[in-house]
Amino acid sequence: MANPDPTVAERVERPAEPPPTGEPAPPLTFEVKNLSIWYGEKRAISDATLDVASNAVTAIIGPSGCGKSTFIRCLNRMHELVPKTRIEGSVLLHGEDLYSNIVDPAIVRRRVGMVFQKSNPFPTMSIGENVVIGLRLNGVRNQKFLNERLEKSLRMSALWDEVKDDLHKPGTSLSGGQQQRLCIARALAVQPEVLLMDEPCSALDPIATAKIEELIYELKTQYTIVTVTHNMQQAGRISDYTAFFYLGRLIEFGPTTKIFTNPSERQTEDYITGRFG
Amino acid sequence: MTTLSRRADNHHWRKIKNALASTATFVSAVLVIAPLGLVFFHLLVNGASSVNWAFFTQLPKPVGEPGGGMVNAIAGSLELLALASIIGIPIGMLGGVYLAEYGTARVSWLLRFVADVLNGVPSITWGVVVYGLVVLRFKGFSAYAGGLALGLIMIPLILRTTEEVILLVPNGYREAALALGVARWKTIVHIVMKTASKGIITGILLALARVGGETAPLLFTAFGNRFWNHSLSQPIAALPLQIFTYAISPYDDWHRQAWAGALVLVTGIFCVNVMVRIVTRGRTASVV
Numbered sequence: 001m002a003n004p005d006p007t008v009a010e011r012v013e014r015p016a017e018p019p020p021t022g023e024p025a026p027p028l029t030f031e032v033k034n035l036s037i038w039y040g041e042k043r044a045i046s047d048a049t050l051d052v053a054s055n056a057v058t059a060i061i062g063p064s065g066c067g068k069s070t071f072i073r074c075l076n077r078m079h080e081l082v083p084k085t086r087i088e089g090s091v092l093l094h095g096e097d098l099y100s101n102i103v104d105p106a107i108v109r110r111r112v113g114m115v116f117q118k119s120n121p122f123p124t125m126s127i128g129e130n131v132v133i134g135l136r137l138n139g140v141r142n143q144k145f146l147n148e149r150l151e152k153s154l155r156m157s158a159l160w161d162e163v164k165d166d167l168h169k170p171g172t173s174l175s176g177g178q179q180q181r182l183c184i185a186r187a188l189a190v191q192p193e194v195l196l197m198d199e200p201c202s203a204l205d206p207i208a209t210a211k212i213e214e215l216i217y218e219l220k221t222q223y224t225i226v227t228v229t230h231n232m233q234q235a236g237r238i239s240d241y242t243a244f245f246y247l248g249r250l251i252e253f254g255p256t257t258k259i260f261t262n263p264s265e266r267q268t269e270d271y272i273t274g275r276f277g
Numbered sequence: 278m279t280t281l282s283r284r285a286d287n288h289h290w291r292k293i294k295n296a297l298a299s300t301a302t303f304v305s306a307v308l309v310i311a312p313l314g315l316v317f318f319h320l321l322v323n324g325a326s327s328v329n330w331a332f333f334t335q336l337p338k339p340v341g342e343p344g345g346g347m348v349n350a351i352a353g354s355l356e357l358l359a360l361a362s363i364i365g366i367p368i369g370m371l372g373g374v375y376l377a378e379y380g381t382a383r384v385s386w387l388l389r390f391v392a393d394v395l396n397g398v399p400s401i402t403w404g405v406v407v408y409g410l411v412v413l414r415f416k417g418f419s420a421y422a423g424g425l426a427l428g429l430i431m432i433p434l435i436l437r438t439t440e441e442v443i444l445l446v447p448n449g450y451r452e453a454a455l456a457l458g459v460a461r462w463k464t465i466v467h468i469v470m471k472t473a474s475k476g477i478i479t480g481i482l483l484a485l486a487r488v489g490g491e492t493a494p495l496l497f498t499a500f501g502n503r504f505w506n507h508s509l510s511q512p513i514a515a516l517p518l519q520i521f522t523y524a525i526s527p528y529d530d531w532h533r534q535a536w537a538g539a540l541v542l543v544t545g546i547f548c549v550n551v552m553v554r555i556v557t558r559g560r561t562a563s564v565v
Contacts, residue, residue: 078456110458120449124471134457137467183453190457 026053029194029224030075034089037070039082044070047089048250050243057216057225059239059256061232063271066245068228072196075226076112077105093194110138113192117199119179121171121186128167130182134190149189156222157185158215177208184215188223195219197227201234213238232272236260244268320543324536332537337503337519343530347538349505353420353514356506357499358485360424365431365488366481372432373439373477378465389440392433401493403429408497420506420513423499427488434487438480442473479553486549490542492517516542 030052037045045067052058052075060068073079074091077098091098098108121130131153132146140146150167154160159181163174171182180200187195197216201209216225216238229235235242235256242259244252244267252259252268263269270276331346338345372392376385407426412418446469454464470477492515495501500512501522516538523535 076456078452081452081455106455106458106460108458109456114452114456116449116452116456118449120447120453122450122453122468122472124474133454133467134459137454137457137459137463186453187457 026056028052029054029094030226031092031095032075032089033092035071035074035091036088037067037074037079038086039070040084044248045074045245046248048245049089050250050253052224052226053241054224055220055222056240057220057227057238058241058243059235060226060228060243060245061230061235061271062245062251063276064230067248068245069198071243071245072198072226072228073114075194075196076109076114078109078114080105110134110190111192112194112196113187113190114196114198115180115183115187115200117202119176119183119203121174121179121182123170123172125171126168127163127171127174127182130171131185131189134186138190149191153185153189156188156219157181158211158218159185175208177204177211180204180208180212181215184212188219192223194224194226197225199228199230202230209234232274244271246271316543320536320540323533324538324540327533327537328540332534332541336505337534340528340531345534347514347516347519347534347541349502350514350516350519350538351541353499353502353506354489354516356420356509356513357423357427357495357515358489360420360509361427361431361488362481362485364425364428365435365484368428369432369435369484370439370477370481372436374443374465374470376436376440377443378469389437392436395433396437399493400430400491401496404494404497407494412498415510417510418498418500418512420499420509420511423495423513423515424509426494426498427491430488430491430494431484434484435480438483439473439477442476442480443469445476446472475556478556482549482553482556486546489549490517490546492521496521 028051032048032050032052035045035048036043048071060072062068070079074087075093075098079085087099093108093111097103121127122133125133128150131150132140135146135149151160151164154163159178162178163169163182166173171179174182180203184195184200200216201212204212213234216227219225220240227239239256241254242256243250244259244263244265246267252263252265254264259268260272263272331344332348333346333351334348335344335346336349337347372388376388380388403426407422407429411422411425415422450468450472451464454468455461459468495515495518499515499518501518502512502514506513520535520538520542523531523538526532
């Protein structure tokens, strides 16, 4: 057991990089190091290294098939639902390796929640049941606690005022935008530290999109948010950091203002200005 | 003019062909419905007069004595269906869940193939198999043996319908539950099976309706009984068996009772199918 966990050793030996602006480095939620992911023979992510800052919004952009969704899914091990996946490198959540043998993916997902592209409230459940189902199935029985979490989660997802009198109605009776906010409430109810969002607005109209964006802006005071988006303007509006993926490679990563105004890579500039993708 | 008139001829011929085709489909549709109408008509004509209070409350009378009923056979059928459900529902359902949720491609293919073959096995074969396995070994016909034979028929039926309706549940619901940190088996039980519950219940009811009318597998297993069954390890009466016995008998009174039994059986199966319709209508929120 000379070197039980190479990732820890690497972390210790990493030279302290002075932040370019001279400000102190922000606290990190995820540290992704040399991450490669295979689906069978196909390599979806090649050697990506990036840090996700806490209480900030990190946007993942790139053309279709570039590995955006794979990348975000590997942050809570959801990509493992596809058979025959293989991973190299490491993903640390507050310094703990998510892919260590002793880690239970279910526990990872309780700490790292996820919202999907297509809103998917459970069709057999009411609005209220949808919000607390995560807690219920994770063993919480205390009705008072469940009620508190129900209201808190719906307030956080800016849905409480719209549904507080209709909690018994089916979750699927809501409009598309409301359903997506219901899914956000459902994810928040289990009190995760991180919220992953896989194109949360791509199926919504502009007004519903604006509401979700506003919500993301408010949620980042309490949560670390990583979002995939196809929409360049959206990435510019809501994110603090932006990562640009192309063909499974992380081309560029940095503060959103820099990526959008002064990218270092030619490919990033081409993509952002709409020359391809 | 010539071209126009020829086209008119064509048009005429086309109209005839069209009429022929729609008539053929209509006649076929009528032929599909007709047997059900005929069966019901015949059962009503021959059986309705014998379906009375005594039929549902009395035991069969000895030969020559008029009257009597089939209460023991009706109760026996229900007991056999209950026994069959104990075997068929859990195994069929869990097997279907395995196929849809866990099975690897090769194992699933094999299991599905076997289930389809089993669904095609003539039901009397099940009777013979259970006769060899249970009746001979325990030296006697019994309700257990009959229930087992019916349960074995139910397994592949329920397995396939459960698999199909579980596969209809969109993957988004599984992902949503797993992303909440819910364990896989809880996701399957509380989210996937709950979403597919109407379809699963439909499959179970249809399987019950199917085996409820089976006669052949009971001939060598439940055997039939003219009296009350007091122990499940003894032979037991069943409605289809009783109909069979009475129908091949030489007595007019028994023939009438057989018609009545058939009417009751068909009505029962009809009711189960109506229940299926009601279940599948139910809540609109569910997808399956």
